[in-house]
Amino acid sequence: MALLDPDCVRRLLESADPDVALVFVRGECLVLPIDEIDERHRKLVVVRRADLPEAHSDEPVTEERVEILTRCLENAVRDLGA
DSSP states (O other): OOOSSSSHHHHHHOOOOTTTEEETTTTTTEEEEEGGGGGGGGGEEEEGGGGGGGGGOSOOOOOOHHHHHHHHHHHHHHHTTT
């Protein structure tokens, strides 16, 4: 069963704001600005856009890149206990 929606990962990669993060809350993947994530939900941050080498690449965001990153991030979410 897929935990993360590839569209959510795409939004993270394509965001113009480097201070956004992918957050997994109540089974839902969200991309939110860091300053909007309250203290209670900070532990649910999967990854910040600024921490992704893929976000700093000059390469276009392709379906293949999104799928690969989605699988990697799903593993991280599972490791967090989802």
